[in-house]
Amino acid sequence: GLNVVLVESYRKGQTDFTALLRRIEASGAEAIFSGTRLDDAVALTRQLRELGINVKLFSATVGPGLSQFVEQLGSTAEYVVGNSPWEPKPHLLGHPGMKAFIESYEKRHGVKPNSFAASGYAVMQILEALVKRVRGFEPEKIRDALASMAVYTVKGTYRANE
DSSP states (O other): OOOOOOOOOOOTTOOOOHHHHHHHHHHTOSEEEEOOOHHHHHHHHHHHHHHTOOOSEEEESSGGGSHHHHHHHGGGGTTEEOOOSOOSOHHHHOOTTHHHHHHHHHHHHSSOOOHHHHHHHHHHHHHHHHHHHHTSOOHHHHHHHHHHOEEEETTEEEEOOO
């Protein structure tokens, strides 16, 4: 089974991960699972390579899933596992309005939307549905409607819990 060997965090905006990576190396950890954005994912990957620290798995959220990760690192990005919470491919999930959103976004901005753009759009789909349902902008009515309905967005079905 897996054993948690080391649980660490770092401050937002940190660029030098040498001490953290040396602690990870000294712990004998075979894998690194990290919650990252682009800049820290790039810096962590680059410094892992520079320090010659080899783990069996380096997996990070968000950063490695962005095209800029590979653009900035080139071959240094190889063997890093990332994820993408959403892709601009209507045939993958077929959520309502997804195809139209992608086409409109691409026409307006010249690039396909990423997960952040889709999240912002989905939030507005939810707000639109709520405002239409309550026929207004009263916060209490919107809150009550949100608690009692499902909204279908480009990122899937949204339903609030308690």
